[in-house]
Amino acid sequence: MQLAKVVGTVVATRKESSLDGLKFLVVHPLDETGKPTGGQVVAADAVGVGPDEVVLIAAGSSARQTEATNNRPVDAVIMAIVDAWDVGDRTQYKK
Amino acid sequence: MQLAKVVGTVVATRKESSLDGLKFLVVHPLDETGKPTGGQVVAADAVGVGPDEVVLIAAGSSARQTEATNNRPVDAVIMAIVDAWDVGDRTQYKK
Amino acid sequence: MQLAKVVGTVVATRKESSLDGLKFLVVHPLDETGKPTGGQVVAADAVGVGPDEVVLIAAGSSARQTEATNNRPVDAVIMAIVDAWDVGDRTQYKK
Amino acid sequence: MQLAKVVGTVVATRKESSLDGLKFLVVHPLDETGKPTGGQVVAADAVGVGPDEVVLIAAGSSARQTEATNNRPVDAVIMAIVDAWDVGDRTQYKK
Amino acid sequence: MQLAKVVGTVVATRKESSLDGLKFLVVHPLDETGKPTGGQVVAADAVGVGPDEVVLIAAGSSARQTEATNNRPVDAVIMAIVDAWDVGDRTQYKK
Numbered sequence: 002m003q004l005a006k007v008v009g010t011v012v013a014t015r016k017e018s019s020l021d022g023l024k025f026l027v028v029h030p031l032d033e034t035g036k037p038t039g040g041q042v043v044a045a046d047a048v049g050v051g052p053d054e055v056v057l058i059a060a061g062s063s064a065r066q067t068e069a070t071n072n073r074p075v076d077a078v079i080m081a082i083v084d085a086w087d088v089g090d091r092t093q094y095k096k
Numbered sequence: 097m098q099l100a101k102v103v104g105t106v107v108a109t110r111k112e113s114s115l116d117g118l119k120f121l122v123v124h125p126l127d128e129t130g131k132p133t134g135g136q137v138v139a140a141d142a143v144g145v146g147p148d149e150v151v152l153i154a155a156g157s158s159a160r161q162t163e164a165t166n167n168r169p170v171d172a173v174i175m176a177i178v179d180a181w182d183v184g185d186r187t188q189y190k191k
Numbered sequence: 192m193q194l195a196k197v198v199g200t201v202v203a204t205r206k207e208s209s210l211d212g213l214k215f216l217v218v219h220p221l222d223e224t225g226k227p228t229g230g231q232v233v234a235a236d237a238v239g240v241g242p243d244e245v246v247l248i249a250a251g252s253s254a255r256q257t258e259a260t261n262n263r264p265v266d267a268v269i270m271a272i273v274d275a276w277d278v279g280d281r282t283q284y285k286k
Numbered sequence: 287m288q289l290a291k292v293v294g295t296v297v298a299t300r301k302e303s304s305l306d307g308l309k310f311l312v313v314h315p316l317d318e319t320g321k322p323t324g325g326q327v328v329a330a331d332a333v334g335v336g337p338d339e340v341v342l343i344a345a346g347s348s349a350r351q352t353e354a355t356n357n358r359p360v361d362a363v364i365m366a367i368v369d370a371w372d373v374g375d376r377t378q379y380k381k
Numbered sequence: 382m383q384l385a386k387v388v389g390t391v392v393a394t395r396k397e398s399s400l401d402g403l404k405f406l407v408v409h410p411l412d413e414t415g416k417p418t419g420g421q422v423v424a425a426d427a428v429g430v431g432p433d434e435v436v437l438i439a440a441g442s443s444a445r446q447t448e449a450t451n452n453r454p455v456d457a458v459i460m461a462i463v464d465a466w467d468v469g470d471r472t473q474y475k476k
Contacts, residue, residue, distance in 0.1 A: 002310070002328040002361055004296070008128075009183035011099070013152060016176035017142055017162045025097070025152070025176075027183060029128070033293075033314070033326045041128045043097040043152060047302055047359070052184075057298060057310070057328060062157045062252070062347045062442070063361040067302045070359075074142070074161040074175040076097055076154045080359040081301035081310075088294035088312060089337075103223075104278035106194070108247060111271035112237055112257045120192070120247070120271075122278060124223070136223045138192040138247060147279075157252045157347070157442070169237070169256040169270040171192055171249045198413075199468035201384070203437060206461035207427055207447045215382070215437070215461075217468060219413070231413045233382040233437060242469075252347070252442045264427070264446040264460040266382055266439045287405070287423040287456055289391070318388075318409070318421045332397055332454070342393060342405070342423060347442045348456040352397045355454075365454040366396035366405075373389035373407060374432075 002057045003030045004086060007050055007079075011043055019073045026050065026079065028058060035093055044077040045070050055094055057081040097152045098125045099181060102145055102174075106138055114168045121145065121174065123153060130188055139172040140165050150189055152176040192247045193220045194276060197240055197269075201233055209263045216240065216269065218248060225283055234267040235260050245284055247271040287342045288315045289371060292335055292364075296328055304358045311335065311364065313343060320378055329362040330355050340379055342366040382437045383410045384466060387430055387459075391423055399453045406430065406459065408438060415473055424457040425450050435474055437461040 009027035013020075024046040032038035044058050047067035056079045058064075064078040065071055086094040104122035108115075119141040127133035139153050142162035151174045153159075159173040160166055181189040199217035203210075214236040222228035234248045237257035246269045248254075254268040255261055276284040294312035298305075309331040317323035329343050332352035341364045343349075349363040350356055371379040389407035393400075404426040412418035424438050427447035436459045438444075444458040445451055466474040 004312075004326075004328060009181065009188070011152065011178055011182075012180040013176035013178050015143055015179075016152075019161070020176060027099075027128075027181070030325075033312075038325060040125075040133060041099075043099060048300055057296065057301075059359045059361045061361050063350060063359050065158060065161070066304070066350070066357060066359040072161060074154045074158050074165075074173060076156050076158040078359060081298035081305060083296055083298050084300075085297040086294065086312070087296075093294070104276065104283070106247065106273055106277075107275040108271035108273050110238055110274075111247075114256070115271060122194075122223075122276070135220075135228060136194070138194060160253060160256070167256060169249045169253050169260075169268060171251055171253040199466065199473070201437065201463055201467075202465040203461035203463050205428055205464075206437075209446070210461060217384075217413075217466070230410075230418060231384070233384060235382075255443060255446070262446060264439045264443050264450075264458060266441055266443040289407075289421070289423060315420075318407075323420060333395055342391065342396075344454045344456045346456050348445060348454050351399070351445070351452060351454040363454060366393035366400060368391055368393050369395075370392040371389065371407070372391075378389070 002059050005030045005056055005058050007052055007054050007056060017074055042077050044079050045075045046079050048079055048082055050079055050082055055083040097154050100125045100151055100153050102147055102149050112169055137172050139174050140170045141174050143174055143177055145174055145177055150178040192249050195220045195246055195248050197242055197244050207264055232267050234269050235265045236269050238269055238272055240269055240272055245273040247273060287344050290315045290341055290343050292337055292339050292341060302359055327362050329364050330360045331364050333364055333367055335364055335367055340368040382439050385410045385436055385438050387432055387434050387436060397454055422457050424459050425455045426459050428459055428462055430459055430462055435463040
């Protein structure tokens, strides 16, 4: 999984019908210092997150293993909201 | 998923027979400023898009979770046409 | 999928038995100008291609969705031979 | 699989319910000299590891092939703790 | 698939139980000139290879499509030993 920050939203009305009701969010993966790294990813929201939250995203077929995304053409999902992220003795992030 | 722009087409008559009738489009993923990033991808069209449209693509096994691509050897699919894409308070793209 | 050019062959007699009879080709993905990009890939041939042809390759589990590769340990397949590839108004390649 | 070192932890209380009880660890892949390479990954722990241990991680759908992760939205798993890692005649790591 | 050279071994006694008996080898992918490229990968051995051999590796879910790796948390497998590898008219490698 990747640690990521929720940075935006995508709205699409014309789409594969199985995607109706699913919320698409723009997230940016974070590096070990908490800075955005690599490119943005659009992920389905399986847990109900708000803007700027730090989350975990799962990619690939594993992104379909939630109630919201099962059997849908979705390759990235937000499946957890991060409360705390520690590296060694240092607290990297705390909600 | 990735945000991408439709930039071209690929025609192939000799192919695995299950691919008959499927439309292959060349798309270019977009970065957070809306500029093309990384390399081109060829994606199957599951929603009926036109040239230059901004779309969402799903990759991997998830690309087979549409009616058009089910059980076919396809690893990228256009499964939504983007109406609006917002990052923070900024509208990055509006159709 | 990726556009790629067939550049070579790999012969392997000692292998997982389910691979008997399958042809392995070395292909090189192409960028938007038709030049080789990234590294070489070895792909199974599901359509019967010749040297130097421009093809489409599918990767991951989708590479197993052809009659030739079904249930086999193959993560890349040539599933179509490209007749024409257009980007905008320009013909990038024509067989 | 990738060789990786356990460097941290992630705690998340709000998540897909199937993830309850699963431990998420921050790991850093190692290069051939044993130095961290590329970016951090968050992996589920299927074997019970401690901080700073050298482990093997499996990614993608294979990350769901353990008792702890079966059918869960998890795309990386620690499935082994490394005792010894040899490259040619050299012992790269010994627990 | 990727062409790769076997460069080392990994021993792990504490692991997911389904992995018992499986041999883990360190391999290094090769570029089109036969030089190591990118980072090392740990792959399960499905065919019985020796040190320094040139092999084919399959990744992702396809790595589980061998008798040795079926249903196991393994994301890379050596599924063939290369006898000959030709690029155009040139023999890149011959066992």
